[in-house]
Amino acid sequence: MPTPKVTPSIEDAVTLARYPFLPQASSWIQNLALDHEIDLEELLEGQWMEKARQRARIRLIDSIESKEGVAVVGGDIFTEEGRIIEAFSFYYARLVVFASEDERLISRWAQAEATRAEQILTRDSENLAKIAKTFISQIEKDEQSVAPLQSSNQASVRKIRQSQDGSIWKIGLADFIEICPKITGSRWRLANNQVSAGKVTLFNEQQYSSSAKLARLLRERIKQHIEQEALEKMKNIDMELAMRLAEPVGMVRNLMASKASEAIALVGAEESDWPPCMRNIIAELTNGVNVNHFGRLFLASISAALALPAESCVGFFKGAPDFKESTTSYQVKHVYEGSYTPAGCSKLKLNHNCPVLPGDDRLCDISWMDHPLKYIRATQRWKAKNRQAEVEVRPDDSPIDGEQTNQTEVQDSVVKPAES
Numbered sequence: 408m409p410t411p412k413v414t415p416s417i418e419d420a421v422t423l424a425r426y427p428f429l430p431q432a433s434s435w436i437q438n439l440a441l442d443h444e445i446d447l448e449e450l451l452e453g454q455w456m457e458k459a460r461q462r463a464r465i466r467l468i469d470s471i472e473s474k475e476g477v478a479v480v481g482g483d484i485f486t487e488e489g490r491i492i493e494a495f496s497f498y499y500a501r502l503v504v505f506a507s508e509d510e511r512l513i514s515r516w517a518q519a520e521a522t523r524a525e526q527i528l529t530r531d532s533e534n535l536a537k538i539a540k541t542f543i544s545q546i547e548k549d550e551q552s553v554a555p556l557q558s559s560n561q562a563s564v565r566k567i568r569q570s571q572d573g574s575i576w577k578i579g580l581a582d583f584i585e586i587c588p589k590i591t592g593s594r595w596r597l598a599n600n601q602v603s604a605g606k607v608t609l610f611n612e613q614q615y616s617s618s619a620k621l622a623r624l625l626r627e628r629i630k631q632h633i634e635q636e637a638l639e640k641m642k643n644i645d646m647e648l649a650m651r652l653a654e655p656v657g658m659v660r661n662l663m664a665s666k667a668s669e670a671i672a673l674v675g676a677e678e679s680d681w682p683p684c685m686r687n688i689i690a691e692l693t694n695g696v697n698v699n700h701f702g703r704l705f706l707a708s709i710s711a712a713l714a715l716p717a718e719s720c721v722g723f724f725k726g727a728p729d730f731k732e733s734t735t736s737y738q739v740k741h742v743y744e745g746s747y748t749p750a751g752c753s754k755l756k757l758n759h760n761c762p763v764l765p766g767d768d769r770l771c772d773i774s775w776m777d778h779p780l781k782y783i784r785a786t787q788r789w790k791a792k793n794r795q796a797e798v799e800v801r802p803d804d805s806p807i808d809g810e811q812t813n814q815t816e817v818q819d820s821v822v823k824p825a826e827s
Contacts, residue, residue: 410628414541422534424490425527427497428520428633429541436494443491450499451651462496464655467503470515471662471694476522503659505641506652512659513637515695518728521630528622532574539621542628545579545606546621575617577606578624586627589697591729594620630728666693666726680786682779683771684755685709687762693726701750701758707739708747709779717743751778 417423417431426432439445443455450456469477483489497520504516528535539546580602587595594600594615601608609620649656688706691698698706703724710720717739724735752771755761763771770782 410542410632411540411544415537417534417537420490421484424484424493425531426524426534426538427494428524428629429538430632431541432494436498439491439494445491445495447648450495450502456495456499459492459495460499462492463499463503464658466496466500466520467516467655467659468662470500470519471659471666473519475526476519479523479526501637502644502648503652503655504637505644506649507656507660508641508644508649509660509663510638511691511694511696512663513634513641514697515663517630517633517637518695518697520633521626522728524629525622525626528625529616529619532618535618535621539576539625542625542632543578543582545582547577547606549575549577549608575611576609576621578609578621580605580607583607583624586624589627589729590623591731591734663694680783680790682782683763683768684752684761684779688760689723692724695726695728697728699758699760701754702760704742704747705750705755705760707742709749710739711743711747712749712780713783749779753777755779 414430417429420435423429423432423435427436445453445456450459466477484493500516504513507513528538536546536548583600584597587597594612597607601610609617609624611617685706688698688702691702692706706723707720710723711717717736720739720743721732721735724730724739725732727735750758750760752761765772770776770785776782776785
């Protein structure tokens, strides 16, 4: 279901600075730029905008490194200068993300900004309704609702559910069905919720209030909004602007590559031994991409097949937007104990978990290469053959020219297909 076409009016400058991604904030930021003579040149290189650029760099770094998303604490948004810094730091960071033309970075940045918004919205009862009506088509607040209870101690359970805050939210069934598949946990399954008159009631729980649940749902819609806007506007970045933003773009790209390398280094294995599908899923999870269930199951099962420590496998998932260590550890343990067979190439392609196109990897292009484990065996055989050749040619320990052989030579080194 699309987001509402008509959004509620928000004129409070503090609120717009706190949530600069809101559709209502666009005209406000434009007016700020006119009033204070902030043009593109000033934003990119002007002294007046240096603080905004510094805050933008923090936003971008937090997007990649922090599990909690962008830091909630920015400038003092209760002053005019603080609001300008916060608004244009978001705008500058967004330009850097556009210029990167990297969909993984866009996804990670959108996730981080949305996570930040969720943390604020959980406590922002004054603006929660307006922002909910900006992103959710059917939403209403019910001060009196209580759940139908199966427990004999109904009064006690009712008190717990109402003690969190004074309101209980209801969300349209279509919105709930569209948002919840992206969130893990039994409370987000339709069968475990009360549906009445086409709406799902978000009841208070002992440690999860109705408002916190609504904020969690909003996080998904906000992420989608930021991500879609970025993908659309990315096409409008010209070469000149991309060149001027090359330095911050390089910074965030290097940071993302470093985080991916750290995740892979957890197991102390050589990345080049692993198939591209496995490396790609690890990189996506590290960068905050919400990898689908099939991809997650494949990563856990191939990690088990390679006898990687279960703790290292859990570590691969730490960058996932819905990561919870206890839940992930339980699920990984289940896969390890169940001896799941990793999926083959055809199923990975069918489920959009194969990143390789014809010509990208010569080993993947071989006709018999139909399983990631064959890729690993072939790579290991190639390395073993090279090591043996090195011993025969070089009896001493002196280095030789061309020690590192290009991966594309694998096809010529493998004489026959690896056994299944």
